[in-house]
Amino acid sequence: MNILVCISNVPDTTTRIKYSADMKSVDYSGVQWIINPWDELALTRAIELKEAHPALVQKITVITAGGADAEPTLRKALACGADDAIRVDAPGGDSLFTATQLAHAVKGEPFDVILCGIESSDYNGSAVGGMLAELLDYNSVSAVSSLNLEGNSVKVTREIDGGKQSIETSAPVVLIVQKGIAINPRIPSMRGIMTARTKPLKVVAAAAASPGSKVVGYQAPPQKSACKMIDPENIDELVHLLHTEARVI
Amino acid sequence: MSVLVYIENRNGKFKKSTYEIVSYGKRLANGLGSSLTLLSIGRVAEDELKNLGAYGAGKILSAETDAPLDDKAYASLIASAAQNSGATLVVMAHNVTGKALAPRVAVRLNAGLVSAVNGLPVSYQPFVVSKKAFSGKSLMQAEITSDIKVITLSQNTAGIETFAGEALIEKIDTSSMTSGTKVVSTEVQTGKILLSEADVVVSGGRGMRSADNWKPLEELAGVLGAATACSRPVSDEGWRPHHEHVGQTGKVVAPNLYFALGISGAIQHLAGISSSKVIVAVNKDPEAPIFSAADYGIVGDLQTVLPKMTEAFRKLKASS
Known part of the structure; x- marks a missing residue:
């Protein structure tokens, strides 16, 4: 069984977002790039499964759509334990554009389980995994919080509104995963970092694709007014303010 | 031309978030000068469907089925309903189900998708919506450029409005639904207020x-x-x-x-x-x-x- 993990290259979570002077684009200068946190959990689970079932899981491949500047993030995924990497040379674009690029690179390749994080921490789109599944005409399960493999059977837990479901499906399948799939992301070891340098990283040319949406501009979120501090000896004051001033109680 | 809103029930009942998305759909339809069609999948009593009239429901397509959520099957049904009703805009809630289905529906309709939209569009022509980006650190405006458009609505951002009118219910065929995933067991929280619904x-x-x-x-x-x-x-x-x-x-x-x-x-x-x-x-x-x-x-x-x-x-x- 071969597992593919889709990786989004995103600014570090603590990045202060800066914009171009016309507010039409984000200024990425000086930004530290990381593996999208949900994709990192997906990768961690893939590595755990390969370690637990070495006879069953042959290979873990990571893929991203992006420019050459995304390669250090792919190398980091290789250092964590992925076996090889694919970069579709297609930077920019919306979720439809990105999913089309990934589908183009993946179609016909022998991937049995494709893992995507449920969201990326930059555009928070929650879209690429489902789109990829539809473009490949594979089954998909979203909001997956646990994954186990038993022979050819793929066993997952999915979150549903106000509960959870145990689901069984079979390969090929796209699983869109969230918190719980793994708890602590895998951190590269020194040896992992050394071997990652020589692991294969294939660059695939972009496919012809058009996006379905485009960014028009950005705004900084409105500033919060200062926090009103309340004396811990005077809780009635808090209740009074929530009731009469904020009117939320 | 119409706006299609996918509505979700929980054990045959609608929740506050359903009223919000229906009344949001009505305001979108008014803004676009088109009509509102709802699609319900599952078993919901006629009275419960009729109640949605007060929130702006015009026509309700009711796909009665016991089939549990399967991303591919549900997305296929929603996309067909959109095509049959001539929808140019499809709306879903930005919750676990919407996140699972909207991307598949968008591909089927060759539509651009903007998810977690936080209210009515900034402009209808061109169609520009606003959403949070960078996990709340930025606000972004995006234009959907495709002919058919798909959006998901962030919950508790649009508010609920009521409208005068009555809902017309039309049953749609679900006999061709097939599922590639098998539900082994379901666990539902009972007696607790859901985090997604809580005030x-x-x-x-x-x-x-x-x-x-x-x-x-x-x-x-x-x-x-x-x-x-x-x-x-x-x-x-x-x-x-x-x-x-x-x-x-x-x-x-x-x-x-x-x-x-x-x-x-x-x-x-x-x-x-x-x-x-x-x-x-x-x-x-x-x-x-x-x-x-x-x-x-x-x-x-x-x-x-x-x-x-x-x-x-x-x-x-x-x-x-």
């Missing part, structure tokens, strides 16, 4: 010190009719279940009132709560970053403050 959320962090200290927090939640939640270290430690984790990689919530108790306010946590209307923070550290995100703050020890809060809210509830 008030009471959330605890590492400052609660241990799993055993959750009882007073649950008491406060009980008095307020609130859902309980937690920060990431708390769910990682196993003090509380993962589905209660609010934050960047957990749930993003937008209640009217959010209590952050013993939560320092790491940027990852703020990403999950920044859409809350009012935030109350209690922390023993006056320098905790949560106070820069909160509207009301108390510097103090939870062991003494929390029971006092519960008592004070109980008094208020008793008098109102």
